Each structure stands twice: as C-alpha cells, then as structure tokens.
Amino acid sequence: MAGKISCIVHTRNSEATLEKALSSVDWVDELVVVDMQSEDETLKIAANYADRILKAEPAPRIDGVRNTFLKELNHQWALVLDSDEYLALDAAQNIKSLIKQHGDNFDAFAFPRFNYLAGVPLMGGGRYPDHQIRLFRNGSVKWHDSNHQLPEVITGPDRLMKLTPPNCLHIHHPNYENLQEFMAKQISYALNDTYPQDPAAFEFSEYIARAHEQLALRSEPQTDGDVSHALALVMAWDSLLRGLIHWDRLDPKPPLNYLSALPAGATKVPHSKIALRKMLGRHLAWKHILAALVYRLRRLLHKFKPGRKRDSQ
Structure with a gap:
C-alpha cells in the first residue's frame, strides 16, 4: 500500500544485539526477520517483534541475499536494518516525514551512520558520515553479491537523496567491542x-x-x-x-x-x-566514487534547470 513501510532484518546468531534493533523499528507497518539458521535465542527474540519470520540458508555474503527477500515484502517502501544496528526514538517521525515530503521526487534515501568501537563513535578516516541506502521504494534498489557494499539505485542516481548530517536521522552501528x-x-x-x-x-x-x-x-x-x-x-x-x-x-x-x-x-x-x-x-569502491560524482553533477544540473523548482534537502 502507498506510503506504508516494511522493514526487513537478516539474522544469524544475533541474540546479543537483536532486541535493540527490532525494538527501534517496532512502529513499521510490517516487520520481517530473515533468519539464517540461528542456534542461539535469536528466533525467540524475533518472535516477540516480527510479523513474519522467514528461513534462509546461511550465506557467506549477505548483500546478494537481500534481493530475494525484498520481494517478500508487502508494502511500497522498504526499510533495511542490520541486526547489529538500531535507530533513534524519533526515527518513525523522521522517516514518515521523508516519504511524505520527498517520496514523489526520490526513490531512495541514504542515512548517515555512526560506527562505534568500544562504545565510542568513530568520526574520522572515512567512517563518518558513512551514508547507507536503507530506505527505498521497493524494486528501485539492487544489491550485488558482496559484503557491505552500497547497493545500486537502478532508477538512477538522481533518484537518491542523501541526508545531510548532523541534524538528521542516523543509523547507530555499535560494530566492535x-x-x-x-x-x-x-x-x-x-x-x-x-x-x-x-x-x-x-x-x-x-x-x-x-x-x-x-x-x-x-x-x-x-x-x-x-x-x-x-x-x-x-x-x-x-x-x-x-x-x-x-x-x-x-x-x-x-x-x-x-x-x-x-x-x-x-x-x-x-x-x-x-x-x-x-x-x-x-570508504567507497571506485565505481561508487564515480557514481557519487555523477550524482553530484546531476543534482547540480537539476537545481538550475530552467523552469524547474529547486528541491529542498
């Protein structure tokens, strides 16, 4: 349905972080957990939050697996969260506002992400703002068979909106102890x-x-x-x-x-x-560097195109 949001979370022995992840998105219209044969308490935790739990074979590279299960979602907008990430308390309001204000002009949104080492956010060395494409119109984004690479916006880079930090929604990723x-x-x-x-x-x-x-x-x-x-x-x-x-x-x-x-x-x-x-x-591969450059040029041309109202970001 138009405007409604499905969230998908992939898990594999994720008991240590899963409850915080799922509780941060318990406001979505559909919450789907895809479990890859967890052997801990992951499924028990997921059952307390998920509308559906789907089973998958363990995969050495998670990115390509996402495409298959995105087809299982019932709503127009897809929100992707890793099992060791979480969103802030105001995420529901911010995400719904993004879709309402910019959903006609953009198919995908890239959120900045805080990465943590021993509980401390890393701010240098390309680890921030570390934009991640995690909210998109389902069918507009495709992952390739890799680990932790940005997906491709198949409707074109000009249909991607990157949120500008610091005063915007962030993903929180307590990566490593x-x-x-x-x-x-x-x-x-x-x-x-x-x-x-x-x-x-x-x-x-x-x-x-x-x-x-x-x-x-x-x-x-x-x-x-x-x-x-x-x-x-x-x-x-x-x-x-x-x-x-x-x-x-x-x-x-x-x-x-x-x-x-x-x-x-x-x-x-x-x-x-x-x-x-x-x-x-x-942190980007060169193909993503070139895509970022093309994105910036297209956005610049879009803003100054005669007769077109400028988008506010």
Missing part, C-alpha cells in the same frame, strides 16, 4: 569474498597500492586519536591479505613478484586520487 573483533571480522569478509579468476589479470601491486591508499585515507588522529592509526594499519593489512587470498585461489598461480610490486604499488596512489576520495567518500 575491541580491535581484535574488528580484525577477526575483516579476515572473515576477505575469506568469503569473490575474486576475479583470470591469472593473467592479477597484479599484486594493485593490492599494495590499495594498502598505501588505506593508510593515507584512514589515518585521522585529530578526530580519533591512536585508534585512527590502528584502524588504518588494519585496513592496509586487509588489502595485502586480500591480495594473497586472490593469488592463492588462482590456477595456475602467476608470479607474486612481491619485491618489485612494492615500489610499483606505491607509485599508483597519486595525491590527486587521495584528494578525490577524501572529497567524495573514503
């Missing part, structure tokens, strides 16, 4: 990701370049102190780890050439590239 938990999850994501299978196209220097890039982008001690340096080092290490996993899965394996790759990788990160990523989104 400590650095060790962060490292363990990065290893899991890297091992369960997909990699190109053509040995001839493999260049370890590309992963080294990405490691240099992560060090440059993620270090902001003026906002997050030494934690910023620690997280930057973990993300640089993650880039190298992914390169080795990629190489290990190739058959035949090409030469690693790690010594020659070190200087080659360092030269692939010009200052202009770093500056552009800082401006448009440090």
Whole structure:
C-alpha cells in the first residue's frame, strides 16, 4: 500500500544485539526477520517483534541475499536494518516525514551512520558520515553479491537523496567491542569474498597500492586519536591479505613478484586520487566514487534547470 513501510532484518546468531534493533523499528507497518539458521535465542527474540519470520540458508555474503527477500515484502517502501544496528526514538517521525515530503521526487534515501568501537563513535578516516541506502521504494534498489557494499539505485542516481548530517536521522552501528573483533571480522569478509579468476589479470601491486591508499585515507588522529592509526594499519593489512587470498585461489598461480610490486604499488596512489576520495567518500569502491560524482553533477544540473523548482534537502 502507498506510503506504508516494511522493514526487513537478516539474522544469524544475533541474540546479543537483536532486541535493540527490532525494538527501534517496532512502529513499521510490517516487520520481517530473515533468519539464517540461528542456534542461539535469536528466533525467540524475533518472535516477540516480527510479523513474519522467514528461513534462509546461511550465506557467506549477505548483500546478494537481500534481493530475494525484498520481494517478500508487502508494502511500497522498504526499510533495511542490520541486526547489529538500531535507530533513534524519533526515527518513525523522521522517516514518515521523508516519504511524505520527498517520496514523489526520490526513490531512495541514504542515512548517515555512526560506527562505534568500544562504545565510542568513530568520526574520522572515512567512517563518518558513512551514508547507507536503507530506505527505498521497493524494486528501485539492487544489491550485488558482496559484503557491505552500497547497493545500486537502478532508477538512477538522481533518484537518491542523501541526508545531510548532523541534524538528521542516523543509523547507530555499535560494530566492535575491541580491535581484535574488528580484525577477526575483516579476515572473515576477505575469506568469503569473490575474486576475479583470470591469472593473467592479477597484479599484486594493485593490492599494495590499495594498502598505501588505506593508510593515507584512514589515518585521522585529530578526530580519533591512536585508534585512527590502528584502524588504518588494519585496513592496509586487509588489502595485502586480500591480495594473497586472490593469488592463492588462482590456477595456475602467476608470479607474486612481491619485491618489485612494492615500489610499483606505491607509485599508483597519486595525491590527486587521495584528494578525490577524501572529497567524495573514503570508504567507497571506485565505481561508487564515480557514481557519487555523477550524482553530484546531476543534482547540480537539476537545481538550475530552467523552469524547474529547486528541491529542498
């Protein structure tokens, strides 16, 4: 039905965080939990809040799974929340107001997100505002088979509205209790990701370049102190780890050439590239950087198109 909202939450052994997540969206018109064979108290908690609980096989990459279950929702607008996230008390009022005021001009809305380490929000190194596309007209958004990548707005980037912080609705994401938990999850994501299978196209220097890039982008001690340096080092290490996993899965394996790759990788990160990523989104893949640039240009043209009233955001 027009204007009504379905919320979908995917779970897998989520008992520690699920109640806070579901109670923050208990105002929606339909609440659907998709459980991937939880073995703890997840289903018991979900039964207290959900209108429906759907069963799914465990999946190493959650993003692509979302598309299948979005088709199960009954209402026009879809709200997506992870089981370790929650919304503030005024979320219902803010989301309904967004749809009422901007639903005719936009199909999707990107909310800023606070990410926490040991209960403290991380404000630097590209971890804020960390916009997430979580409210959209069902059928207008598509996820790809990956882990924690932004979905594609298939009706076009000009149909996406990004909320401007700080005075707007936020997602709260208490990610990690400590650095060790962060490292363990990065290893899991890297091992369960997909990699190109053509040995001839493999260049370890590309992963080294990405490691240099992560060090440059993620270090902001003026906002997050030494934690910023620690997280930057973990993300640089993650880039190298992914390169080795990629190489290990190739058959035949090409030469690693790690010594020659070190200087080659360092030269692939010009200052202009770093500056552009800082401006448009440090955490994004390049395809999303380009999409963000196209979005900004289209919004600018849209605002100054003759005879068209400017949208207020």
